[in-house]
Amino acid sequence: MRLDKVLLAAVLAAGALAAPAQAQPATGKGPVGWEIYRRLDRLPELTTGVQTKQFSSFDRTADNNDGFEGTYSCLSTSESGCVIAEHTGAGEVQALWFTRDGGDVTRTGTITIELDGRKVVEASLQDLVNGELGAPFTYPLVGNADQSSGGVYVEVPMPYRTSMRITTEHNPLFYHVSYRTFADAEGVRTFDPSDQARDVIDRLKAGGDPKPALPGARTQDTAIDLAPGRSIRLARTRGSGLLSQIRLRLPQAEQVLPETEADEGRAFGKGGSSAFTVAIDPGNDGVRLTRRIDPAIGKQVAKVLVDGEEVAQWPPSTTGASGMWAEESVDLPASATQGKSKITVKNVFHSSDLDYNEFTYWVDSGGERTDTVDVGDAADEAAHGYTITGQTWQGERTFAFPMEEEQLARVKAAQEVLQKLRLRITFDGERTVDAPVGEFFGSGHAMMPVRSLMYAVDAGTSTMSAWWPMPYRKGATVELHNGSGRAVEGEASVTSAHRPMAGNVGYFGAQSHAGATTPGKSWPFLKATGQGKFVGVSHTMRGPTNRNYLEGDERVHVDGSRTPQIHGTGSEDFYQAGWYFNRETFNTPFHGNPVHLAPATGCPGESDCTSAYRLMIGDAVPFGSSITFDIEHGWTNNVEGVYSSTAYWYGSGRASARRTDALTVGDPASERAHRYTGEGEVTTLESAFEGDLDNADTMKATQRVTERPLTFRLRIERGNHGVELRRTSDQSLAGQRAEVTVNGRRLPDWVQPLGNDNRRWLEDTYQIPASATRGEGEITVRLTPRTPWSAASYTAWSLR
Numbered sequence: 195m196r197l198d199k200v201l202l203a204a205v206l207a208a209g210a211l212a213a214p215a216q217a218q219p220a221t222g223k224g225p226v227g228w229e230i231y232r233r234l235d236r237l238p239e240l241t242t243g244v245q246t247k248q249f250s251s252f253d254r255t256a257d258n259n260d261g262f263e264g265t266y267s268c269l270s271t272s273e274s275g276c277v278i279a280e281h282t283g284a285g286e287v288q289a290l291w292f293t294r295d296g297g298d299v300t301r302t303g304t305i306t307i308e309l310d311g312r313k314v315v316e317a318s319l320q321d322l323v324n325g326e327l328g329a330p331f332t333y334p335l336v337g338n339a340d341q342s343s344g345g346v347y348v349e350v351p352m353p354y355r356t357s358m359r360i361t362t363e364h365n366p367l368f369y370h371v372s373y374r375t376f377a378d379a380e381g382v383r384t385f386d387p388s389d390q391a392r393d394v395i396d397r398l399k400a401g402g403d404p405k406p407a408l409p410g411a412r413t414q415d416t417a418i419d420l421a422p423g424r425s426i427r428l429a430r431t432r433g434s435g436l437l438s439q440i441r442l443r444l445p446q447a448e449q450v451l452p453e454t455e456a457d458e459g460r461a462f463g464k465g466g467s468s469a470f471t472v473a474i475d476p477g478n479d480g481v482r483l484t485r486r487i488d489p490a491i492g493k494q495v496a497k498v499l500v501d502g503e504e505v506a507q508w509p510p511s512t513t514g515a516s517g518m519w520a521e522e523s524v525d526l527p528a529s530a531t532q533g534k535s536k537i538t539v540k541n542v543f544h545s546s547d548l549d550y551n552e553f554t555y556w557v558d559s560g561g562e563r564t565d566t567v568d569v570g571d572a573a574d575e576a577a578h579g580y581t582i583t584g585q586t587w588q589g590e591r592t593f594a595f596p597m598e599e600e601q602l603a604r605v606k607a608a609q610e611v612l613q614k615l616r617l618r619i620t621f622d623g624e625r626t627v628d629a630p631v632g633e634f635f636g637s638g639h640a641m642m643p644v645r646s647l648m649y650a651v652d653a654g655t656s657t658m659s660a661w662w663p664m665p666y667r668k669g670a671t672v673e674l675h676n677g678s679g680r681a682v683e684g685e686a687s688v689t690s691a692h693r694p695m696a697g698n699v700g701y702f703g704a705q706s707h708a709g710a711t712t713p714g715k716s717w718p719f720l721k722a723t724g725q726g727k728f729v730g731v732s733h734t735m736r737g738p739t740n741r742n743y744l745e746g747d748e749r750v751h752v753d754g755s756r757t758p759q760i761h762g763t764g765s766e767d768f769y770q771a772g773w774y775f776n777r778e779t780f781n782t783p784f785h786g787n788p789v790h791l792a793p794a795t796g797c798p799g800e801s802d803c804t805s806a807y808r809l810m811i812g813d814a815v816p817f818g819s820s821i822t823f824d825i826e827h828g829w830t831n832n833v834e835g836v837y838s839s840t841a842y843w844y845g846s847g848r849a850s851a852r853r854t855d856a857l858t859v860g861d862p863a864s865e866r867a868h869r870y871t872g873e874g875e876v877t878t879l880e881s882a883f884e885g886d887l888d889n890a891d892t893m894k895a896t897q898r899v900t901e902r903p904l905t906f907r908l909r910i911e912r913g914n915h916g917v918e919l920r921r922t923s924d925q926s927l928a929g930q931r932a933e934v935t936v937n938g939r940r941l942p943d944w945v946q947p948l949g950n951d952n953r954r955w956l957e958d959t960y961q962i963p964a965s966a967t968r969g970e971g972e973i974t975v976r977l978t979p980r981t982p983w984s985a986a987s988y989t990a991w992s993l994r
Contacts, residue, residue, distance in 0.1 A: 222241065222242070222381075222698075223241055223244055223381060223382075224236060224239045224241045224244070225239075226286060226353050226381060227351050227383065227385065228351065228389070230351050230811060230812045231351075231394045231811075231812075232393070233406070234404050234406075234648075234811070235405045235663050237662070237663055237814075237844070238664075238665050238699040238844050239698055239700075240699065240726065240727060240844065240845075240846060242850060242916060242993050243378070243915070243916045243961055244374055244377075245374065245752070245759065245816065245959065246288075246374050246759065246760070246814065246816065247372070247759045248759065248760040248761065248762075249269065249369075249373075250369060250762060250763055251264070251366075251368050251370075251763055252747060252762065252884075253265075254884065254950040254952055255952045256830075256953065258745060258829035258830075260763035261294070261367040261368030261763055262367070264366070264367045267369060269928075269948065270947065272361060274306055274363070275304075275361050275364060276363075276365050276366065277361050278361065278366060278369055279358065279360040279371035280359045280360075280947045281357065281359075281945070282356070282357050282943050282944075282945040283356070283357075283375060283961070284354065284355050284376040284382050285373055285375040286351055286352060286353040286354065286382075286812070287360070287373045287385075288352075288373055288813035289349055289371075289372040289770075289784075289810075289813050291345055291348075291369065291370045291767065292319065292347075292368060292369045293345045293346065293367070293369075293773065294368060296772075297340075297344040297345060297772050297773065298320070298339065299339075300318075300320045302363065302364055302365075302366045303318065303319065304316060304317065304318055304319070305322060305362050305363075306360070306362075307352065307358075308357075308358070308361075309352060309353075309354035309357070309384055309385055310354050310356050311356075311357065314352065314386075315327075315387065319346070319366070320338075323346035323347065324338050330387070330389065330391045330395065331350060331387075334349075334395075334398050334399065335349050335350050336348045341780065341782065342785070343771040343777040343787055344766070344771050344775060344777055345770050345771045347782075347785075349812070351385075352385035353383060354384055354385065355382050358373065368763055370763070376961070377962065377964070378963035378964075398647070401645055401650060402661075403439060403659075403661040405438065408436065408689075410691045410693075411691040412691065413687050413688065413689045414428070414429040414689075415685070415687045416428045416429070416685070416688075417685060418442075418444075418674065418685060418686055420674060421681050422678060422680065423676060423677070425618075425673050425675040426673065426674050427672070427673050428673060428686045429672040429688035429690065430669065430671045430672075431670045432668070433668070434668070434694055434695045435666060435670070435692045435693055436664060436666070436690060436693055436695075437664035437690045437702075438661065438664075438691065439659065440617070440660045440689075441660075441686065441687045442617075442631060442684060442685070442686050443686075444615070444631070444658070445656050445683070445684060446607065446608070446656075446682060447608040447612050447632070447656055448604060448608055448641060448656055449641045449642065449654060450597075450601050452594040452596070452601070452794075453594065453595045455519065455593065455595070456591070457553040457554060457568075457592075457593075458568075458569065458590045459488070459551055459553035459570050459589070460582055460588045461491075461588075462583065462586055463550070464543055465583075466543050466584020466585065467496075467541055467542045467543060467584065468569075468582045468583075469538060469541070469579075469580070469581050470538070470580040471537070471538045471578055471579045472536065472537060472539065472555070472557045472564070472567060472578060473535065474535065474536060474557060475559040475561075477532075478528065478559035479528050480525055480531060480532075480559075481526040481537070481559040482557075483526060483555060483557060484522070484523040484556040485521065485523075485554065485555050485556075486521050486552075486553040486554040486555075487511060487519075487552065487553065488516075488551050488593070489512065489515070489519075489520035490513065490514065490741070490774070491511070491548045491549065491551060492510075492547040492740070493513075493545060493546055494510065494546045494551070495508055495509070495546065495550075496508045496543055497541070497542040498524055498542075499540040499541075500526055500538070500539060500540075501530065501534075501537055505526055505527055505529075505530045506524045506525065506526055507524070508522065508541070513547070513739065514739060515792030515793065516740075516741050516774055516776075516790070516802065517778070518596075519593045552569050553569055553570070553591070554566065554568055554569060565578075570590070592777075592778045593778075594792070594794075594795050596794030596795070597794060605796035607680070608641050609639065609640065611631075612630065612631060612641065613708075613734075613838070614630065614676070614677040614679075615676055615682055616630055616675045616677060617672070617673075617674060618672075618673045618674070619664070619704075620673075621664065621666040621669075621701050621702070622667055622670075622701075626703040627704040628704070628706060629704045629706040630706065630840070631658065631674070632734075633706065633734050633805075633838060634649075634660065634840055635649050635651055635658035636649050636650075636732050637651050637788050637805050638732065638733075638734030638789070638838060640789050640791060640796065641653050643781060644807070645786075646783055646784070646809055648660065648662050648730070648809060648842075649662075651788070656684075662702055664702040665696075665701070666695060666701070670690070672688050674686070700727070700843075700845045701844065702842075702843075703722075703726075703842070703844070703845060704840050704842055704843075705719075705721075705841045705843065706839065706840040706841075707838070708734075708836075708838035708839075709837070710834070710835070711831070711835045711837055713832065713834070714830075715831055716746070716749070716825060716831055717746075717824060717837050717839065718822065718824045719731045719748075719839050720822075720841035721822050721823075722817075722843065722845055723820045723847070724845055724846055724849055725818055725819070725845065725848060725850035726843055726844055726845030727817065727844055728750075728810060728814060728815040728817075728821060728843045729809065729811060729842050729843055729844065730810050730811075730841070730842040731807065731823075732805070733805070733806050733807065733808075733837070733839045734805050734837065734839065735765075735803070735804045735806070735837055736802070736835055736836040737801060737827070737833055738801065738834075739800065739802045741774040741804070743765070743827050743835045744765040744775075745764055745828050745829040746825050746826025746828055746829065746831065746833075747761060747765075747768075747825070747829075748761075748824070748826075749761050749823075749826075750815055750821070751821070751822045752815065752817045752818075752820070753817055753820055753821075753918075754820060755920065755957045755959070756922075756955070756957050757883055757884055757957040757958065760815070762825075765806075765825060766806070768825065769785050769806040769808050771806075775804070775806075784809050785806075785808045787804065788806075788807070789804065790804055790805075791804075801836075818849060818851025849994075850993060850994045851918065851993055851994070852911065852991065852994065853989060853990070854909050854910050854990050855868075855908040855909040856987060856989040856990070857906050858896075858986075858987050859896065859897055865906075868906045868908060869905070870906040871904060871905045872902065872904025872905065873898075873904075874899050874900030875899070876896050876898055877896065877897060877898075877899070879894070879896075880894040881953060882953045882954075883955045884950060893955055895922070895986045897922075897924055897985060900979060900983055901982055901983065904976070905977075906974075907974050908972060908975070910967060910970060910971065910990050910992045911992035912970065914967050914968060914992040914993055914994065915994060916961065916964040916967060916993045917973060917993065918960070918961055918990075918991040919959065919962055919989070919991075920957055920960075920990075921957070921959075921960070921985050922956070922957050922986040923956050923957075923958070923985050924955070924986070925950045925954055925956040925984075926949070926950065927982050927984050928947075928949020929949060929981060930944075930945075930946045930981050930982070930983055930984065931944065931946070931979070931980045931981050932944045932979045933977070933978040933979075934975070934976075935975070935977075936962050936967070936973050936975055937966055937970065937973055937974055938974075939966045941962065941963075943980070946958050
């Protein structure tokens, strides 16, 4: 369907993109399977009859136990183990993420992925994310904790026509499974693990513009010489077309790197200890013992024994910035060291926020350095007779050292440019992009390397590139505005081509805002109305050096649903990492943590600074009338911070889903009006929905629970492109299932594997295909429960 005329209204304050006049609905699923990555030029297409959902281990009580004990990690158990995801109908598994044990998922055991009754994966989860299965399960489509900073992930699109089930041998603790659901299986082919998709893997590894070549493209080059408070136009196009690349080179926003060092280490916990023998000067007047530590673990205290005698105690470590090395010393008295050429030192755990870590020990005696112990180096440990008991961790860290004042000044200058120089883009007369350039290209805190699928930063040349496809009908204008206090110089190029704008696409938008977080309120990434889809976010965070602002979960509410379709387990988990990004900074095509700064490396105040990004391409979140995509700061929005974010999305501004009828179960008048038939005693439930804070208001409503067939009728639009049937139910009855017949046509079962006896209200959606509803003014629904079936209401949403 084509757009003949486009008239844009104002962009609403809530973030809605204006609707093209006489706009026709998006139809179809868009690319499925490997075509998602092969046809990124189709990214602006909007879909109908597609939803993106997620299973995860989030705490069902709204507390912060999102997987620490695995309490909420299994939907159910089977002979194969812990069922973590299950769906009946057509769909596509898009993104899997796990963590435990600092990122080592060995103890999760085997993961089994069954699609349409066939096992397409049955292997050790650790082997899977290590790439041991081979293509297509190879980096960057899969990654382990070293490649994704404490988390492991799979981004292989796996379509299915009738069913999906994912099981792990043992409780996985923390996990997400993001998946799409389709109203029908038309055009869907079940995933074939023998298809290695080498072209996709090679394209992802190569970097650069991932879209197919754009015939007739032309590039406008502009020299940037921009005074404070001024704007400059980088490009203007007329007629229907597409922007395909924006590139900026900003030498003043230079890369400034702290000195870093990699060091292997170990840690021990309660009841544990380490010991080693070192050389000292017999003529000493005491010995100073210094150790290198990871200061992110606070209050580390250990008793120090010399040759079996307790002589000192390590002082409590002050919680420092994650990613920074720290050193602390303890003086050993001469009474325990004088006259000896060597001593045996034993460190015995006393207390800590977690454990006691050690990387290197230095020994100073007699006015000089007499020995060094390199923990983690097998040869050096053997040479010093090193032993450890109660070990809790072993690995390598690459951390930074404090910068000089001159370096810090250069970082600050670069930050001013990256955060106050704004990219502004107008399509068909309406500005839909107004974002700080650093954040728009994925790196809000510093000029650091970014290598994502849709944008990149070459930090060595201070060059930033973006490849989002951005369609328009009448013309586009690209500008820079200098909100900094310094003149900005550089170069820019914008690539575009003339081409028709199809009727099923949305305008590209980048919704940005910045400021202090608000206690008790989540940070919004995107609030928008109309039809659209969320495709990613770049997030710039500043908070306490213990990084506990990262405890916040993301939640996504679509089309006014009171239950989030996506409910995460923590901020770094959303970025598919783990444990507050416990490795060094990283980039993958889909997610990254390109910047981490401490006060000593350029973070303002006594704070921790983090830049992260997440692209949701295969798992883009479509919406028909509205979306609220937000994230907590701290586990109940209780940690103060300063945030900035830029959400990437496509939208038309015209709603493609409209509520056309609703049945209130248990209300006699509503049941008569909708010709409801069914048994089940009417009861009243007062409870809350998931996704709300601990003090959320409850809802009181009537419901019926039955195991007998029931029927009802709902009005729909005759010109519909399918219907979404939304049910409000009591999910204290876990694992509900019913056979579904609509207008006499048997459809896939309605299966809801979730359960929650704390926040009992749940809104879930059953997708009815257009083939069962097109041309009809109402639907007759017959449900035959196969388990106790709860309902307080049924609502019909007609898709346009």
